Amino acid sequence: EAGVAQSPRYKIIEKRQSVAFWCNPISGHATLYWYQQILGQGPKLLIQFQNNGVVDDSQLPKDRFSAERLKGVDSTLKIQPAKLEDSAVYLCASSSIQGIDYGYTFGSGTRLTVV
């Protein structure tokens, strides 16, 4: 099966600019996750979707971050305006069944550098 697709792979922006990331999960996976992985740390969950509804966004900085999953398939994560501390790898993952979880399938991530 095709993996989780993410784009772009790399992005460099200046602080206070906006940026958007795109994710296409594995076909048929109802659950989609966005993680932030800061250098030297483990991935931190930002938001979890079940189909096109939000299950958990408790750690999403909503004053600057937003995410949507239209039609329950692709998803976009946006940062506006970006701060230096947003420099990280943004990972998208999907899984087939919520509650009976066999492990995520991760995309390659988008490495964001804010200067």
Next chain:
Amino acid sequence: AQSVSQHNHHVILSEAASLELGCNYSYGGTVNLFWYVQYPGQHLQLLLKYFSGDPLVKGIKGFEAEFIKSKFSFNLRKPSVQWSDTAEYFCAVKGTYKYIFGTGTRLKVLA
């Protein structure tokens, strides 16, 4: 609150040495436990998982992990490491429905 601790941040081993990476978690309910590996320049990949049953779990590439409920631990082991095992290893715990990842252990295997 749910949390995961990985005690070793950096480990350096020679080829053929044995490996054990520690993972401890705190969570009061039923957990699912995972180990992921991230090779340089690649995305996270699932190594192995524990849901229930035999607490000794075997994964890919010769890795295994043992769930010790009384110690809240899920340590990763490999009897003989190879240079190609150089990577970062993450322990993850799934409680109700949220994954929590540890901070990772960076393993370097010297040829």
